Amino acid sequence: MKPIAWDWDFLIHRHLEGVLAGEARNALVERLRVDPRLxxxxxxxxxxxxxxxxxxxxxELRPALPPQSLTAPLLKPAPGRKRRKPPGRPKSR
Amino acid sequence: MREETLVRxxxxxxxxxxxxxxxxxxxxxxxxxxxxEMAILMTRKxxxxxxxxxxxxxxxxxxxxxxxxxxKKLARRKVKPxxxxxxxxxxxxxxxxxxxxxxxxxxxxxxxxxxxxxxxxAILRRRYEEAAAPKKIASEFSLSRGAVDTLLYRTRRALHDxxxxxxxxxxxx
Numbered sequence: 001m002k003p004i005a006w007d008w009d010f011l012i013h014r015h016l017e018g019v020l021a022g023e024a025r026n027a028l029v030e031r032l033r034v035d036p037r038l039x040x041x042x043x044x045x046x047x048x049x050x051x052x053x054x055x056x057x058x059x060e061l062r063p064a065l066p067p068q069s070l071t072a073p074l075l076k077p078a079p080g081r082k083r084r085k086p087p088g089r090p091k092s093r
Numbered sequence: 094m095r096e097e098t099l100v101r102x103x104x105x106x107x108x109x110x111x112x113x114x115x116x117x118x119x120x121x122x123x124x125x126x127x128x129x130e131m132a133i134l135m136t137r138k139x140x141x142x143x144x145x146x147x148x149x150x151x152x153x154x155x156x157x158x159x160x161x162x163x164x165k166k167l168a169r170r171k172v173k174p175x176x177x178x179x180x181x182x183x184x185x186x187x188x189x190x191x192x193x194x195x196x197x198x199x200x201x202x203x204x205x206x207x208x209x210x211x212x213x214x215a216i217l218r219r220r221y222e223e224a225a226a227p228k229k230i231a232s233e234f235s236l237s238r239g240a241v242d243t244l245l246y247r248t249r250r251a252l253h254d255x256x257x258x259x260x261x262x263x264x265x266x
Binding site: 009010013015016017018020021025029032033036039040042043044045046047048049050051052053054055056 | 108109111112113115116119120121122123124172173175176178179182183186187190195198199202203206209214217218221222245246249250252253256
């Protein structure tokens with residue numbers, strides 16, 4: 001049986017999204033154990049990801065249709081930056 | 094360590110520390126919460142370290158202990174940090190690299206992010222600044238869930254490749 005040829009960048013991306021699990025997660029952990037280049041790549045991608053919220057501002061583009069329906073009440077809160085929940089409370093995605 | 098020194102270091106190192114925590118636990122929201130706990134802990138313990146201590150090394154030790162101590166709590170949030178030995182080796186990358194090199198990467202990323210198409214930038218903002226779920230983003234932008242997942246991955250990769258090219262240009266670190 002041929003070993004799986006993992007896309008390590010994709011596995012790192014899934015890890016940083018918080019959705020890597022199972023065999024793929026085990027494969028990434030094992031590879032990180034032995035591959036210093038991959039550890040550096042994970043560190044760099046994680047660092048860059050941590051900067052996204054501060055570097056992505058400025059676009060006025062919004063989705064073509066507003067999230068709320070046309071029959072929604074007029075007084076809805078404007079979309080804005082979502083506050084993260086305080087420590088200890090699980091975050092639902 | 095004086096309070097102003099701690100504050101200056103925390104501000105300078107914030108993306109490095111957030112990146113380190115995200116790499117360790119694989120969940121940006123959990124990493125953000127851990128960073129807040131880390132800052133509080135460092136404030137309480139600042140008098141135990143010298144003014145000229147290696148800040149990155151101290152921060153790494155605190156981060157490692159925090160992640161290990163919080164494994165059960167993180168598990169309740171379905172967050173699974175890397176194994177202990179891998180935590181050590183991954184976090185060491187952040188400690189070993191000079192702050193100047195991280196800052197050069199940040200500056201390169203800023204330039205690369207400016208080149209993103211408006212739609213891609215808007216989707217990344219919804220995901221990483223406003224923490225919208227991919228499913229919600231898909232419906233807002235009339236895309237499939239798979240298309241959003243693919244876009245997020247490809248954009249992350251494209252930004253990283255752009256940063257690597259910029260860092261190789263003459264005159265950059």
